[in-house]
Amino acid sequence: MSRHHEWEALRAQHLTDRAERPESSARGVHHLALLSSDVEATIDFYQGILEFPLTELFENRDYEGSTHFFFDIGNGNQLAFFDFPDLDLGPYAEVLGSMHHLAISVTAEQQARLRSRLEDAGVDIVFEHETSIYFNGPDGERLELLADPLGHMYGTDL
Numbered sequence: 001m002s003r004h005h006e007w008e009a010l011r012a013q014h015l016t017d018r019a020e021r022p023e024s025s026a027r028g029v030h031h032l033a034l035l036s037s038d039v040e041a042t043i044d045f046y047q048g049i050l051e052f053p054l055t056e057l058f059e060n061r062d063y064e065g066s067t068h069f070f071f072d073i074g075n076g077n078q079l080a081f082f083d084f085p086d087l088d089l090g091p092y093a094e095v096l097g098s099m100h101h102l103a104i105s106v107t108a109e110q111q112a113r114l115r116s117r118l119e120d121a122g123v124d125i126v127f128e129h130e131t132s133i134y135f136n137g138p139d140g141e142r143l144e145l146l147a148d149p150l151g152h153m154y155g156t157d158l
Contacts, residue, residue: 018157031070031078032102037139039067039083045138046071049117052079073104075150092140101134101142108147115145130154 016022036042039057046052052071060066060082070078079102094100106114111133115125118135127134131147131154151158 028075029077031080032099033068033080033082034099034102034141035089035139036067036069036081036083037089039069039081041138042081043069046079049121049123050114051117094142099141101144103132103144103146105150106145106147111145111147 043054047054052073055070055072055078057067057069060068063082063084065085067083068080070080073079108131111131115133118125123135125133125135126142132144134142134144137143146153148154
């Protein structure tokens, strides 16, 4: 079933022309926080394979004994993780209100190099489309390396 008419109606009702679009009240993503089952495995994956430098690690202020740690994903943005020992968290699940995937902008050259590093580490590329490769992180989180500049996707300005 095609939803093109629905999307056109939503665009007509809500999408403002770029020249007339107001500036966002936000300055950008400070950090996106995900859950980790194993702090060291997460560091090995994000810093060791994807080359996102670990920038900080401390105790989570909301849960005693929980680790809160951060990776630099460029442009002043951070990817954060929490571990919650003893909470018996289940596996990654795609549910309403949760994350579908995290898309991170890289150059085409970086994408090719990181793809090689992922494959060398035994990480499967699960889907490809134009300038995107998709794969899963150590806890099943879906990730995308997008070889498009920030603010663009597949040749379209966002």
